[in-house]
Amino acid sequence: MFLARQRSMQRLVAVRVEPGGDSDAPTVAQLDHHYIVRVFDQRLIADGSTGKPLRLLYMQYLPGGTAEGVFTLLRAQRAAAHSGPAASAAAKTPGAAEDAGADSESETPGEDRVEAAQAAGGRGIGVDAGDGAGEADSADAPIRADAGVGAAARGTAFGGGLLLRAVDAAMEERGEIRPADSRVRRDISALSWPETVAWVGRRLAEALDHAERHGVLHHDIRPGNVLFTAEGVPKLADFALGALYWNTGLPGAAGVTADDPAGLRWRSPEALAARLDPTAALPDTRSDIYSLAVLLWEMLTGTAPFDDPAPDGAPGHEVVTGMLARRQAGVPESALGALPADTPAALRRVLLECLHPEPEHRWQNGADLAGQLDLCLDSRARDLVDPPPQSLRVRARRWPVLIAAVCVGLPNALASMYNIRLNQSLIVDRMPVADQHRFETVALVNNAIAFPLAALLLFWLARRPLTVSYRLAHGRRYSAAELARARSDTLLIGERAVWVPFAAWMIAGVVWPLALSAAGAHLPRHTFAHFLAAQLVCAAIALAYPYFLITVYSVRSLYPQLLARGAVGAADRRQLTALARRSSVYLAAAASVPLLGVATATFVSPVDLELVIVPVRWLSVGGILAFVLSYRLFRVLEEDLRALVRAIPRGAP
Structure with a gap:
């Protein structure tokens, strides 16, 4: 993944270079949504060393880093809370090295590299650029006026300010300047941390729903594929990779080449089962909902809901089988104990239903999930829907x-x-x-x-x-x-x-x-x-x-x-x-x-x-x-x- 300037449009773009000439980028480029990273262009060039084609995808550049940077800051902040003032001071300046796109590389080629890619010819799908400034959030007033304990969380370590600090750290590393006056950022800073997670999740669920209605599934939701604008608005990236993962017939061991071994942590039980059994049915949008819930759970708690062993090379049959068994057993009590004390019962219920082992027991589409996460942002509504058990x-x-x-x-x-x-x-x-x-x-x-x-x-x-x-x-x-x-x-x-x-x-x-x-x-x-x-x-x-x-x-x-x-x-x-x-x-x-x-x-x-x-x-x-x-x-x-x-x-x- 590279940060480059597209001279033809005079804009910064994120360029992903990957082998292979087949791509569903034209389909993904049609996903024009506030919470989806836009694909602007696609070029094919020849790899001089192998003679095989390389595909360059020109995508929307977002300066706010990825969800992995949020996780890094969250873990450091929680560690500081348990270690004392010295560690707390160190946690305020996290070294979350984030790139312009979805992975951890930060190499930035010169403009001649981009020009070479253009000169090589190939097909292109030029589309208008978007700056990711969160227009949808400014228009539809997403933050509730009575958002729970948000006011009490203002300025605390684990409120919405934590998300903004992670975004600012990623922008500072790239030399970007954060917005001087942003209503969206002010609204985020007024949220508690569980409400911030629900706020982010609601937008990603809307992205999944929009993509599904256009016939596109993701299949590779992970922290590196959730990017943030300068205002902290999340956008979902790499739909093309998710589609290719399944279209190339990779339920078996060959599928390991499509992602890193650690990426299996966010996969649904049916996605893991498809790796073990090539004849198993391919996952649908409910698998993406499961993966999104795993990501939101980790964002909420700083830890994954399942205790998977650290990846050691390509995941073999026994490793994948063990991961599948843990997910089929449901979320363990130890993971439930990691939920923050101020987690609304509504958010807990929504995530647990997303993480149900059986797809038919989950939310069936992104619209349903978005509605439930939206409910978590209104204190009176969520108290009505999820009152205390003995009330x-x-x-x-x-x-x-x-x-x-x-x-x-x-x-x-x-x-x-x-x-x-x-x-x-x-x-x-x-x-x-x-x-x-x-x-x-x-x-x-x-x-x-x-x-x-x-x-x-x-x-x-x-x-x-x-x-x-x-x-x-x-x-x-x-x-x-x-x-x-x-x-x-x-x-x-x-x-x-x-x-x-x-x-x-x-x-x-x-x-x-x-x-x-x-x-x-x-x-x-x-x-x-x-x-x-x-x-x-x-x-x-x-x-x-x-x-x-x-x-x-x-x-x-x-x-x-x-x-x-x-x-x-x-x-x-x-x-x-x-x-x-x-x-x-x-x-x-x-x-x-x-x-x-x-x-x-x-x-x-x-x-x-x-x-x-x-x-x-x-x-x-x-x-x-x-x-x-x-x-x-x-x-x-x-x-x-x-x-x-x-x-x-x-x-x-």
Whole structure:
């Protein structure tokens, strides 16, 4: 790898020289993405000593070094933290020798070397240059305003400043000057170290997703192939090498020539299996996701998740077999103990799922992984999705049917008490004894029919959120389409749970008087108005108060489980935003309950006002208290929905 100046475009480029005339550089050059190193040109020249062709790839020059430089500084910083002040001072000036490209060589040829390559002729794929200044990060505001413990990490040894120090060290070695004023660098410096790892990983996952959608896989993700701009923005390099690795039929021992033995550390179990068995299926994008997780784990902890022996020449069958066995056994407890104390549970979960031995249990594409890593950058969102194991929200997931029944049943029970007390005073007590018996009979029949029907309808409408939540907790897996439907139904469970009782109360306000009249009871005309007014108040209670109880429960306990399964996109963002807007309608309904109670009292004659004053007083006081509770729940719900919206990447389909 060489640093050179391309005279035709008057720009610095990284030039990789490798043997062989076959290349998929034209395909890789089409990967125009903010987080992928651009391939500008390709030249073929003849090697005078062997007569075989040499391929020169002209690539985007990034001055910030590679991830290996970050690892070097991280290890030195951690060693200094355990060794005392003297070692700490030495760790501040790391000698992380980084080249312009992907490997550790730093030879810089003169311009005549580049001109010679151009004069030799060959095919070229000239493309516009990019300076790697992190335009995407400036445009889409990637850093969360409430990013966890980031503010506390500002200026500490293991915050985002560590990444910037590694970038600055690489730039200083090349004589580069770091940006004087950069919003991206300021945002990175405000992150904790785990958040910095998630920030870097999210961008590399987006790069993998973009490449996959263009039919390109990497297959060789390692620290040397992750480069940084001067602002600390990561870019993924050497897609061409990854494609060639598999296209040349190298699952056997010949594959060692495509990379150094140490490069196997970042390979997935299926990639290692393909080396041992030439007939094994070739790895897909889930293998790249596994390799990226290994890299992020090492960036997070300073150590690899698997205790592989140091490479000693070409890896033989026994070495590769041992590496495969360790990965199939999963991440060991010793590696889990190396995670920093401030590692969010969400980041731990995301990386462990990426490192699952079975590809079908990992995130299935880069977009899903990017969304999960984005979630790790929002403290409120990640606390919702990955609460402490013994928290109330986690324990509440075990009893979804019971909790939903209490959330719906309790307000409706209180409404029934108000309704019975009011109707007893104004209507039932004034009926003849025979009509009172008819009233009791009609009430018994109506309740025996209405309550079971309403309960069955409610359970049927809520069946998917309640059953999916239970089955997920017991290890059941669902397809992306099933999870999307479950997420949509979970956000609607609160509204479905209130409109069914609301409709039942309003229907009862009409059916009961008609049923009494049909049974032979004599009802004065004003009785119909009293009965309907009381039912209207009860319907408002059933509409407003259960909504916030059950919606907050579903958003805080049930929905996050589904969000953690991935495959979220623009549809989920629209559903969350729409729910936030509709919630204000139910808040207005909660405010109207005391007013409705007072309004219904105006229909009562002055003589009967004494009979209803106590129920109306209790309704008014209780309604005000219930509105205060509803408002607090509304604010909690509003903040939770905003956090969940922020956790969905803007570029998600």
